[in-house]
Amino acid sequence: MKILLIEDLVSKRERIKASIVEILGDHYTDQVITFADDSTKAIREIYTNQFDLVIFDMFLPDVIGVGHERDCSQELIDAFSKSKNYQSESIALTQYDLSEVEDIQLFNLSGITLVKYDDSNNWSTALKLKIEKIGQKVNCDFIIFCALPKERQAYVHTDSQLGEKKNIFGMDCQYITIGDYNGFIIKPPLMGLVNMAITSSKAIEYFQPKIVAMSGICAGVKGESNFLDIIVARTCWEYQTGKWKDGVFKQEPYQAELSRSLQTDLIQSSESQATIDYVRNGLFDSELKDMKIRVSPLSSGSAVIADEEFMKEIGLQHRKMAGVEMEMYSLYEAAAQSLSQPLYFGAKSVVDLGDNSKGDLYHENGTIISARYVTLMIKQQLEKNL
Template identity: 30%
Template sequence: MKVMIIEDNQKKIDKFTSHLFSRGLKKDDIIIAKNMSDFAAKLNSKIDLFIIDFYIPYYNDGAPQPNGLAIIESITKSGSGDALLIAISSYPDEFPNLREIYESSGCILSDFQQVAKWKSTLDYLLMQLKSKLSFDFVIFCALEEERNPYITILDNGQDVIRGGIDCYDIEISNKRGTVVVLPEMGLVNAAIYAGMCIERFKPKVIGISGICGGFKDKVDLGQLLVSSLSYEYQSGKWSDNQFQQTPYQASTDHHTLTMLKSLLKAQNLILDLEKDFIGNRPAQTHQPQAVIFTSGSAVIASDDKLHQMSNFHSKVSGVDMEIYAIQQAAKISQCMPKNICAKVVVDLCDNNKNDELHAYGSFVSAKFLIRSIDKLFSEKENYEIFS
């Protein structure tokens, strides 16, 4: 969580930060604004809790002014109206005149001299935040190896275990999210954890990155694939020795897919995504594509099985163990987040399987997810696709 302390008195700042540290917050979780200029510049960050002083100067070394109400109004207008507010003041004599207007804005008043009381109130607010923690986006990875690139590419991450969910919290362009490693590969684990995380964290976007298989003559080793539609190849009916497939489908919504296709067409995209990667690379690069995926919980290493799967949909190109579950979870959830599913082909579902391109595929797909999420949230400002 992020806390902004709007206070010009360093002794009070030290008291607040010391208490927050004792409750598990880290230095990067706390933003300090010592004047209105600082406050305005830092308000674009995602803030969960504001600790406010009544009197704040407009600029460095300026005289303190009664800016408390202006601060609250700015917070509301900035879109942070769901943040929690507490005003901790050294002037309790002013509370009777201010209480009604502050509390009508959801701001609790507390006397700085009554240390035990403001600490107790602050603890209560922190508990509220922990119980209603939300993220702008959640990314899933089936393997630890697939999550590792987010740790190396971004320098703002933090490991957290939440109710048994293995999270790595990150920020992308001031949007807060987490990268979740599934306990096991496969549709069942992906569906359960995607549903659980959507319900708990209420993200606007979910996604998955990592490695996948590909259909021969349709894709190439090392090629980045983005899911436009996915279906489950395991659903259907067995009768005697015959399996009649009933492939349930889920898709990427039109606005998101249009944005993703635009990104895939960017000049030198693969060169940009490969930048800073150290390790084995494909013999040659291939144009990324938006394709149809099929998903199931079994590893495919059979030409006959691939042929049967491709008979259902002539344009299916990628095969993996999780994408359909991620897209279906987004589709049927109450908040219906957008979904971005991108993986890199590391084998052609035959007996020639090895891990030579695993690190490459994990890195390139993770970097594409980061770029896509950044683009999608900027698109929100232009096209209101999250309305």
């Protein structure tokens, strides 16, 4: 558990800390609480780090030891509402009567519980309820999205541990553990961009994961990818956007991209022989001998494509496009637009070339190698960033 305690008055701060120590008991360590004793430090912590609980004070100096206390509630609430902590538990402890607080509506609208701090134990009881509520939340370090049941089933062939399936807020979730990290594999009700957009947006906002990913299968582009290559979408867009005019479709694709830092890590992983050996271990399709992990452009659309000419038409949108699939752009946009700002990436294996010879010959091994790659990259990123 991580708690941000914003308070400049030493006696009050120590009393709040003592209450937290008592509530947490043996679960308390010195790393639980981060202290901020001025507004500058508080706002920096709110924007920089993610906390399970934020405890606000309303009156603070801008910089400790310089100037007088002033009402900083507007700045603190603005920072909280716009940061990755916007859905964290929060409480403001004030020594003023609540009837005297002019901007009480600001706290209410931001979901911050306002409680009077005095010699009674009421504030401590409210604090205990907040901490207990945190303990009831589902621990979710990551989420993996799969559009098909067989894509999710492929995780049986990884080093992860699969748990039971649950209906959580209408979402088809399955527990999964990768090393020391816990998460879900979530399958939308149907394939396609719309269902993935709704499900991924809902899941990211509810679970607040640190990283989200997608695995599965896709169509490759001749000359840019081969059967059972893994395509990691460096750039992703929806090929269906644009305008029909005078019988001609004028394309207007909008692109989403990997973060530069994650892109660098994934490119380096694609060049690792150890990574390639891991994902194809125990699989014997001849195409796996020369398989590559390609961090390349990939396009999304809600239709299954089995037409070589249409694949060429989509390819005009990016000369280095390596694959086409049906959901990834929605995941990239959902993650990019979320205030929680999780890392995100998608990796799908090539099982056909989008022409009339489309079949399911490579589906089983394709789902396995993409699942193995995703679990490996999630583990590496969580170990690096936590």
